[in-house]
Amino acid sequence: MFSAWGGDVERRLRAEFAQRLVKARKGLAAFTIMAAAFGLGLGLAWNAGLFGGGAVAEAAETAAVRAEAARRAEHRAFTEAYLAHTAREMRVGSGETLAGLLSRAGASRSEANAAMASLTGVYDSRRLRPGQTVSLFFSDAQLTGLAFRSEPGASVTANRTTAGDFAAREVLMPLTFEIARIAAPVEGTLYSTAMAKGATDREIAALADAFSYDVDFQRDVQPGDNFELVFERYYDDEGNTVRTGDLLFVSLETRRGPRNFYSFMGPGDTRSDWYDADGKSARRFLMKTPINGARLSSGFGMRRHPILGYSRMHRGTDFAAPIGTPILAAGEGTIVRAGPFSSFGNYVRIRHANGYETAYAHMSRFARGIRAGTRVRQGQIIGYVGTTGRSTGPHLHYEVLRRGQQINPINLRVANGRNLTGRALELFEIERQRIDTLRQVRANEHAPQEAVLTPTRGGGQP
Template structure:
C-alpha cells in the first residue's frame, strides 16, 4: 500500500468549491484528448508541464482527475490500490484498502445502481483504488478492463455518483509467425497473442484439421490480428484475427476474415474465396482423444464382433458436446445401449447422432432448431458404456459413414457471385498489404476510412 501526498511545498490558500466551469477546465487540463467520460469526448490542450513535474512519476488517471476537480486536494489524503482476490467481495476489497465498511457499502451502491459492473460476475484481478481523507472514503476507482474504469465520488449532499471513464484507443496490427513448439496455444501466447486470438485461429481450421492429432513438430503457423494502444502507445487489448495460416504436414492453407456486404455474415475465406466453414464440424467435441474408430470391432461389453458405426471420443464426464451442423433435433431421449441419445437431421440427407450423454443441454427437445457449434449435451457413460466418452455417428441418405474420412460439403463459395468475389479480393489485398507493412503507426493509418467528400 502506498500513500500519495498531492500538496506541493508551497503554502496554498484554504480549499473552496470549484464552479462547474472551472472544474471543466481543470478536467481538460488533466485529461487532454486522452479520455472520454460517459461517452462524451473531452478535448483540450493542456499547457506544457513544468520540467520538474514532467519528470515526476505520473499519478493514476483517477488520481489526476480527482486532483483536477479539487476532490482530494486536502491534507494527507491516503491513496491505496489493490486487486480483487479469489472468493473476495468488492466490499471486502475496498475495506482492505482502508475504507470504513459503511462508506464502502454506500459507495458501491452507486456502482450497483448502474450497469457498469455486474457484482454477481466479478473476476479475481479487478483493480481498485481508494482515497481516504480524515478517516472518510473520498473516492473510489474500479477497473475491470484495461481500457475502462469507474470513478465513484462523494457528492456535496454526502451521496455518491459513479462515472465511467473510457480510454481513447488507437487501432494497430500485429503479425506473429513461427514453428509450433509443443502446441499452437503455447507458442502463440509466448509471441504475444491472447487467448481469443488462438481460439479464433482454431475456429478457422476446425473443419479441416484435428488439432489433437494432426499437428506435428516443424509445422508453421501465422496469425495477423488487431491490437489497440493507449495514448502512450502501450498495447492494452487485442482484437479480431484478420488472417490465419497453417503450413504443416496435414494441411497448408490460409484464411482471411471477410464480411460480405450482401448478407453481413462474417466468416474466414481462403485465397480463392471459399469459406472455411463446412457443412459439418470434423469433431463435435474439444480436447478429446479418439478411443475407438469406425469399423469392424469386438464390442467390449457384449463380446460380439460387429460394425462400430461411429467414432468414440474419450473425455471427462461433463465435457460439452456441440451440434456438428445446423439442423432439427429428431430425438433427445434414452435409446437402449446408446444411453442418453441425440439425433439431428441436417439438410442434403445428412443426420448425426450423439450417444452415452450424462445429460442434455437445458431446454433441448425434439423439433428444436440448433445451430452449428451450439452445446446440445455433455459427455457421460450411460447405456452400454465402459467409461465416459462420446459416441458420434454420421448418416448420409440412411447409410452410416466414417465421420473422420467423410469429404464434407463446404460453405459459401464467393466465386459463384462475381460481385462478392471482387469485394473479397479488395479486402484480401488490404490485409496482405498490412501484413507486409508490419505493425505501428504506418500500418494503423492504412485502414483509416477516407475523408468524406465535401
C-alpha cells in the same frame, strides 16, 4: 497562502509531482483519472474561495492576467494538496468486501460508509474480485478518495467533495484500434494459447468454425503446430482487449500442411464466410469435428479414456471433452432418432442428403426441440457431451454413415460450400490482397520477437 513560495520550491514541487505522476501512470492508470477528478474537486474548492484566491486576484490588473494568475494558483493548490496526500495500493483479499478493505486500510466506519454510498448506481462493489487492486488516497489519515479498474477500458473513482461526502463516477479510458495479428505455436490447447496471446472467445470460436470441416481437432492439432489470427481489436491504456471487431484471417498449420482462410462477404450475402486463397469455401457437406474443437487438446482425458480414431473395430471417432460441451449438427438434415439407444446412451442420428447420416452418442442431454422429425442446420447445437451408455469417460462418439455403413470421416471427400466466381471472385481477390498486406505489415513489426519464439517443428513430437 502561496505567496511565500519561492521559485525553487515551486520547481522542486513541479518536478516531484511530475515524477510521481509518471510512476503512478506506470503502476495503475486509474490513478491518473483519480488525480484528474481530484483536480476537479480542488477547482470547485478554489472557486469557493477555500484556498484564499482573493490575494492573488487583488494583484491582477487585467482579465487575462487575472485568468493566468488564477490558473497558476490553482495549479499550486493542486500540487500542494496532491503532495499532502498519500496513496496506497491494496489488493482485495479472498472473501473480502470493499468495506472490509477500507477498514483494513484504516478508514473509519463513517468514511467507509460514505465512500460505499457514493458508489450506489455507479458500480456494484460485489463485482470486485480477490487480487484486484484498489488505490486509496489519504490526507492526514483521512480517506479522501479511492479508484479501481471496473472493467477493461473503464475505471471507477470516488473522491471526497468539499461538502465532506464522496462523489463517484465511472470513467471510460480512451480506446485504441488496431488490426491485431496473433501468430504462435500451440502450447497445451489452441484455446488457451490464443487466449494468452490476447484473442477472445469470439475469434477462437470463429477459427474452430472455419476449420471444423477439415480438421479433426483432437488428433490433427498437436503442440508445436502453428496458428494465426488476424482481427480488429480495441484495447485500453493497459493493453487489455476491450472488444474485438471482424475476424479477417485464420490459419492453421498441422502435420498435414498449412491451411489459410480469408473472411469475405460476397455481393448479395448477408454474412461473411471463409474462403481459401483461391476463393473456394471452407464449408463442407459435413463437419469433421462437430464440437467446438479449439478447446480440445490432443492429450485431454488420455488417462481415463483412450482417444480412438476410426478403425474397423471402432467405426467411429471419439472426442474426449468436458461434460456439457455443445455438440453440433455436422451438416444440414433431419433428425431420425433422438433418445436412449442401448450402449450408445443418449443418442442422436441425423439424415443428410445423398444417403449420408451422422450419429452422436453418450450425450448428457439433448438440446431443446431435438426429436425425430426436426430439421437442423449445419452447426446447430443438438445436445451436450456426457458419458451415458457404455462409456468410460465424458466424450462424444461420432459416426459418419453412408448407405447405413459407418465410414472413416477422413475419407469423406464431398465438396460442398460455394466457390466464388466472376465478380464475387474479383472482389474477393482485392480483399485477400488487402488482408495479406495487413498480415505482412504486422508480421514485420513483430519479426524480431517471433524469430525467437517460433520453435522448430518436428523433433520431440510423437
